[in-house]
Amino acid sequence: MKRRNFIQHLCPALTITQIALLSSCQNEDEPVAPATSAEEKEFQRVSALFNTDGFFQEGKNVFVNLAHKNFSKLADISGFTNVIEAGILLLKTDATNIKAFDNCCPHQGARGAWVLTNGRFKCQNHGNSYNTTETNPVGCDSNSLSGGLVRYPVTLYKTYLKVVKA
């Protein structure tokens, strides 16, 4: 029996307004489950799917477990990790932020030769460097000798990071 019908069954003399007020007051007394956003649900769903390297790919999304030892460098500001297989380069920019970039070099597409020098990523393949400030972003393997790496949006939930590769 629904709550409204149950109350009306007990007190047939109550008006519709009184029943509505009583029903709403009783709803407030019920235990309230913590609000769970769609993103939180998604993180909870994938938390069991991380591989032994601490990340999980699903379509254009890459989920990273920052608590995994492979991402320990991201605990320090200016620490970075190149997840070559997932195509992302992660950089801790301040105490609370991590930026994600396409790890494909805008020059000729190398993915595994990055070092960080003076706040810029330098590809050791031919020595070109690219900014991390989203100034003049240049795409993968576009023969660009300068500009910025393409940045991807991220979402953080507890120790999980979601990167959406555009």
Ligand code: FES
């Ligand atoms: S491929 Fe990176 S600098 Fe040439």
